[in-house]
Amino acid sequence: MKTKVYFKTFGCRTNIFDSQVMMERLEDFDITDDEQAADIVIVNSCTVTNGADSGVRGYVSAQQKHGKTVMLTGCGAHTKGQSLFEAGKVQGVFGQSEKSKINDLLKRTSRFYELGDLDFIDNSVVENFIGKSRAFIKIQEGCSFRCSYCIIPFVRGDARSIDESVILEQVYRLAGNGFGEFILTGTNIGSYGQGERRNIASLMKKMSMIRGVRRIRLGSLEPVQITEEFLEVLKEPWLERHLHIALQHTSKAMLKLMNRRNKFEEDLKLFTMLSEKGFALGTDFIVG
Template identity: 30%
Template sequence: MNYAETETLSRKMKDAGYQQVSFNGVADYYVINSCSVTESANKKSRQAIRAAHRRNPNASIIVVGCYAQLKSKEISAIEGVALVLGVKEKFNIVERIREFEEKHAVMSCVSAISEVESFSPSFSCSERTRAFLKVQDGCNYRCSYCTIPLARGKSRNPSIASLVEQAEEIAACGVKEIVLSGINIGDFGQSTGETFIDLLRALDKVSGIERYRISSIEPNLLTTEVIDFVAHSRAFMPHFHIPLQCGCDEVLRLMRRRYNTDFFRKKIEEVHSKIPDAFIGMDVMVGSMGETDEYFRKSYNFIESLGISFVHVFTYSEREQTDALKIKPHVQESVRTARSVELHALSEKMHQDFYKKFDGQIRPVLFETKTKDGLYVGFTDNYIRVQAKIPYNARNQIIAVELQYKDGCMYGVIHNV
C-alpha cells in the first residue's frame, strides 16, 4: 500500500518538474513515506530521516504517512525535517512544497483523522512486471492492538469504473501482474455501495493484465463467492494471504478479531478443497497482551495443524491509544522474541514442505529479474519463487517450466527451447 502511494507521490513530483534521484544520493528534498504499524516501523522512519539529514544537511526532509499522521510534533522536532504531511495532505505534496519555499519555516499540515474522507488513487507502475493498485483505504474495525484506523481513517474506496481505468493504464505500461492493495480490502464498497466480488469480476476482464493477487483479506470477508471466483477466474492467481493473528480463541477475543479458530479452520479447508494448489500465507502476531504460555502453545499447535504455506510473523509492540494496553498479562520482551523465533522456524518448515509438493510439476512463471549469476527469477501462479537459466530475454514473460526442488530452492527447467 505504501509502495503504491510512494510511487504516486513520485509521479506527482516528476510531473511538476522535479528530478528523481536515488535516496542514497544527494537531494534537495527527501520524501519519507512513514509506516507506524509497529514501534520498530516508527524507529525505522526516524533512522531514515537522520540518514537523509546526514547525506545532505542542507536538504529539506518531507515526512508523510501514518507516523506523520500520528506523531507530527515528534517528527517536526527532528533536525532537517521541513514538512510533515498527514493522510489528507500528503497528495498535495507539490502545493505544500511551494508554500514551504515561500515561507521557509517548518510546516506541519495534519488534519484530524475524523475529517479524512477522500480517497486518493494510487498505483505503482515502475517495476514493469508487477504493479500495486490501491483499491481501498482505512478501516472500520477496531482490533484492540491496532492504530491503523487512527492513522488511516474510515474505510473508503473509489468506484469500480475508476479502478478498471487505472488497471488499463497499468496494462498500457506493459505490466502483466497487479497486486490489489488496501487496508481492509474485503470491506470494499463502503463509499460506493459496490461489492468486492464485483470489483474482482470487472478487473478480471481487463486485457493485458494476466495476473492478479489479492494482497491480504480478513478471514470473515473471504466469502465462498470470492473463493469460487478465484478458483475459476481468468487471471486471479491461486494465492491468498489471510491474517490469523493468533490461533487461540481466548486471545482472538481479547484482540477483538471477528472470527474464532473453528471458523478460520473451515475457511482454510474450503480454500484447500476448491483450490488444492493454492499458496496460503497468513499473519500471526506473537507476544500480544494476554498471550500466556498456554495460549501461545495452543496457537502454535493450531497453526501447525492448518497445512498452510507461510506465516508472516510479527512481534507485538505497544501502541499508544489502543485498548490492548489495558489487557494483562504483559509478555516480556525476551519471551516475545523466543516465540517469534519458534514461529519463524515453523513457517520456514511449512514453506519448504509447500515447495517440495510441487517438485516435478510444470507451472507458469512470470519472470521478473535476472541475478548476477545469470539466472532469471520469478514466481509461479501459486507464488513459488523460481530461478531458471533461460537462453533469451525472459523478463516480463510468462513461461511454463518444470519445477525442480533442491537445497531449499526451486529451480525451473524449460523444455523445447
C-alpha cells in the same frame, strides 16, 4: 537545474502506491533513485509496529546528518510527525490527504505541518510504476475494525472505498502501458464496497475483462471477509493461487482480548478448504 527528490518508502503496498502518486505530482522537481544525489528526501513512513517507528526515526536522523532536507508523510506522520517536527528533524510533515499537493509543498521555503483529514477518498490515477514489473491498485482506504492492538484506524481513518470507475480506469491505463499483473491493495481490502452494492469479487471479475490483464493478486484479507461470491472466483485462471489471510491468533480467549472477529474453528475449516483447492496460504500471528 531542478532540485532532486528521493522517495524512501517504508511499510505496506499501499505506501508503494501512494509514493507513485506523489512522484507523478512532481512537476518542478527531478526524481532520483540515488539517495546520495538527492536534495530532498520524502519519507513515506509506517507505524504499524514499534520496530517500524524506530526504523523511520533512525532513517530520518541519518538523512538529516547527511545534510538532506527531509519531509515526512505516511502513517508515521500522525504518530511521530509532531515530535520529529518540533525536534527540527524534518522540514515538513504532511498527511495522506495532502499528498496531491506535494509539488506546492516542496516549493515552500518555510517549515510546515499539515496532517489534513482522515475522511478523504483518494481518486488518484497513475500511469506507471517506476522500477516495478507489477502494478499496485489501491481500491480502498482505512479500516473500520477496531482490533485492540492496532493503531491503523487512527492514522488511516475508517474504511471507505474508491469509486469503481476510477479503479477500472486505473487498470485500463496501466494495462495499456504494458502491465499485465495487478496487486489489489489498501488498508483492509476485504472491506471494499461495504455498505454498497459492490464487493471485491465483482470488482476482480470486471478487472479481468480488461484487455491485457493476465493475473490478479490480492493483499491481506480477513477470514470473515471470505464470502460465497468470493469463493466463486477461486476457480478463475487469472487469480493468483496464493492468499494471505490474517488470523493473528487461534486462542478463543486471545481473540476476544484482541477484539478480533474471526473464530478458530471457522478459520480451520476455511484454510482446509482453500488448501484442498490448491492455494498456497500465508497468515500473521501475534505471539507476544
